[in-house]
Amino acid sequence: MQGEQRAHRNFVILWTLLTAVKVVIAARLPLFVDEAFYWQEGQHLAAAYSDLPGMTAWLARLGVALGGDHVLALRLPFLVIASLLPWLIAHIARRWFGGSCGWQAGSLALLMPLSATLGILAVPDVPMALAAVLCLDAGARLLREVEAGSALQLAIGLVIGALSHYRFAGVIGVGFIALMVLPQGRNVMRDPRIWIALSAGLLAWLPLLLWNSDHDEAGLRFQLVDRHPWTFQWTGFQFLLIQTLMVTPLLAWAMLRVGIAGTRTGGGIRAQWRYFGLVGGVSTVAIFALGFFSDAERISFHWPLPGYLALLVAVPVILMRWPRRWRQATWAMAVIGMLCAYGYYLAVSVPSVREQAAGEKYYPRNFAGWQPLARAVRQELAKMPPGSRVLAGNFKVGAELGFALGDANIEVLPAPLNEKHGRSAQLAQWGLLSNGERDAPRLLVLSPSDQRYRDLLERYHQVCDIVGPLPPPVRQVSTDHGYQRFLLFHLPQARAEGPCVAPAMAWVDAPLPGVRVDTPTLEVAGWAFKDGVGLRAVEILIDGRVAATAEYGGALDVRPSWPQSNDPQHPNVAFRAQVDTRGLRAGRHWLGLRLHGHDGSVEEWWEQPLDVVRP
Template identity: 35%
Template sequence: MTQRVFMVLWLLLAALKLALAVHLPLFGDEAFYWWESRWPAWSYSDLPPLTAWLIGLGSAMPGAEIAVRWPFLLLGLLLPWQVAWLARSSHGEAAAWTAGILALVLPLAFAIGVMAVPDVVMACLSVAAAHQLLVALAPPARARPWLLLGVVLGLGMLCHYRFAALPLVIALVVLMHPHGRATLRTPWPWLAALVAASTLLPLWWFNAGHDYAGLRFQLLDRHPWAWQSDGWLQLAEQALVVGPVLAWIMVATMWRLWRRRPLAGNEMTLAVLASGMWLLFFALGFVADNERFRWHWQLPAYLVALPLVAGSWSTWSQRIRTAALAVSALVIALVLAYFAAGIWPSAQGGWFDGKRFPANFSGWREVAAWQREADAGATPVIVDNFMLGAALTYYMAPERRDAVRVLDDPLNSRHGRAAQLAIWSLDEAALASQPPAPGWLLVEETARRFSDRWDWYRNLCTRFAGLRLDGVLDLFDGRKRFVRWRHDGYSTQPHCDTAALPPLGWVDQDRQVRHRGEPVLVSGWVTQAGQGIEAVDIRIEGQAPVSVSRTREAAWARQHWGELGDPAGDRLGFGVVIDTRDWAAGTYTYQVEARRPDGLVWPIGSGALRIDR
């Protein structure tokens, strides 16, 4: 594969990445890293400082999301060139552009560089470290390559604690390499290790001053450190993020290399680096965090392995090579579709429903605009979790960015952000230490499981004086929902005013398909503590609204939430049969709303009816 093919693909993917970086709303974690960049520090409770520092550098430039992302976008665009450079050093000019093209079609490598996250920085530094190691292990022993290697490894340690895997594997390579063992008798590897270790001082300084919050989260709190049999799922996950055919070629290439041992020279260095990193993270997958996205952990291993694959690429048949590129390109198309759903959530057509919905991209611009419309003066805004707090701070008017405070929430702790909010005095403990002041309470209802919402709302109700429902923002057919109150101040209350609690309910079978003339049942249940529900309204696109009462028994709410205080008791259910004989074929959306006796109208759910001929 030629340099011209590489350039055409690189320009095409660069244009796609640039468009995504400009139009894609900030991911929730990106927003928090941006928030950290506004508080320069030697480290943070979730990550070392380099990501926040780069975002701070980018944010000095004008622009919206692209200002946050452009340093990471440039690094992502540099990465295929780095892989080509590494392949040229290890296997010569013929393999360089092949390796670069393989880096371009690696789906996981395409995904990074679009967002301002540490993975693209770690990927670039990992490839740079591999190249410097090749140079350092070439006789005679020289100071400069080792010192540069130490600098690269040190920068990596400032990026993420996970980067520590690379120095460990590099130490193994040096011990296995004949010239590496000889080099240990010179001062240069030890000086490189000292340079790399010196960058740990800022991390130690931060952790020692804050109860070792960063180390505790990354090494203890987020990991169960117990055997998890679903670790075997990593095999399928990794095949997907590489592309199944290309993954098979990688495995076969590594197997061939190890079978013809002893390996020597550059092939040995890259093979041990790639295999060591991959196996280390694969083993960790059986005992470490499996709740958050882990598919990207092995990316540096794949990038280092690509020169080895490129070196033997011509030995594979044309059919296999074409299949590898085509399947990986198909996976990239799926990644593009996911990012597109993040830009246009309403247009994703059900392809990314449920857990696949891009919730961490969606709704931030809309909720910030909604809050700006209601905002006035210096009224503080209290939110329920770090992600909403960070996104709201970013998308709020610049003069209001210091108004956001964050309540304690399990989500904050699970992502290592609770300690950071406490350091900034933006958490609930800081609120409790201040005199009560009136303001806004804004929460993301859909950030928690449906079964947890009743108790969560009642708990919120007892933490604020004078809590009054102000409104609801229902987005993307209920996939994101934000609720807002006014309050007289953060202050523990002995009782909950049930008028401050929003209705909660469920809609059965939110997607139905019927032939024209067949009846359609729209049913569900809804509950409201205190005053109950006056009526349930079903509003179907293009049809007259239908109002029904709650007459059916629905025991789920009482069984899971206990005594509800709803005058209807267990008769919380509603149902209405819709006559479709006069309907034209097509898809009809509908909304279900609850109407309280005090006049409040509240969205309960939505759905779609498809009528076939």
């Protein structure tokens, strides 16, 4: 009894503290681009959407309806749901493994990094996790006795899951396999009340199926075909390593033991123990196997969470059999993992920390630069004629600006990025996919940072094909040394005609990023061009100030790499300059370019770091 009371007290303290921390993080963390699109979907209420069923959008709409257009209000329903999950895990474990194990399972759900951060972002995994846990609890109770309450809970879980994500179909499949493996489960499937619950869950998929039927199966094709290579990828091993970190190594080993126990028969192992192990084990192994063939470009580390939650229910029983020092190490690793996960989100919410990550592989671009962009857009719209509207370069810009400006109907240009994330069909359904026609001036907002550099010029030419030659940008919004960069253009109502005029392109061949400078002068060399009009000057910047004017126009033919370029100055697009470094203090500095076009445009290129070393 004392052990149970202590475990309960620890759980309540942890839940209170960590829930408060999550609320603080959710209030500070900038809106992630997917969250912004879910907000936009919530402003166009429907039964289903191109990327998801309706639940996530409905929750987002509920949040802002109750709390206004603030990131915390948008995330509040998801925070509430996530805060309930540890209690549900504790409730399930207490029923089958006793009070002490139950509260420990709830504490582990609070500490495991993957579940600890659940709810900070307004994403579909939150209601999907709730649905999975409700079905898990109902299935375990039905193995003991089939009764109406458990069947009703199963139906509710199936409905919530079907309204949350396509991936919940996998959860249903795994649950069915677990029940059919167990003799008690096969008996459960003979009861008509279970088939009524399954029928209710099946009907919940109807809005999604109807949407796909009306839109040439666009959502299904994206989720099952377009986003996945379906060829073997060695990155699957990287996925396994990430999963070990997301649950912490010793906890992962304990969950593996639960899964193995689920495959055993006899030995007095109760059906519920095997059920938790089978549900969690089959689900996790299946996702690990898919990791070698499925989408490796987008975030997917959260996919195994429903399986982990099933395994977590029985983990305290495994830990009880371990030596004390191993139990302590397991809890310590979980705490450290949780602190690292929260630390990441806190770091991302601090602009100065994001700036330090500029140029790194894991720079959090999707969180950065949206508020400065919104301020610039408001200021530029105020300068334009009445009736002028925003035209976004892709769905990310449209959704983020929509949330910031309170406008869920911002037009968006067709873009490969829209297709890549399965959002084109939805934008077209809303009538927000622009074909370039305009009945009033537009403020075009392009986001070069969202494009792979080797595809950037091609993207500029695609934009020209849609809206015509681009005028000089009226403003550039640069965040974190240009690693998040936006270009703003005033487009008149009447479309201009002629060859494509695009933003400038450039590259610094020397010095390399991060170079150590210990000489009084630094040679800077590279190339730059501007399609349609060409460049008249290139300035070298150090920490945003002009350090030298480059000699521009040297012979360097870059057209083999950029065959579509129409800069009239080709092949003379090289620049070279000598920068005096004697006035620079020792330490990190940032080298950039300012590009002056013949059309009067002035654009600043992204910056790269260099380290000045003094004797």
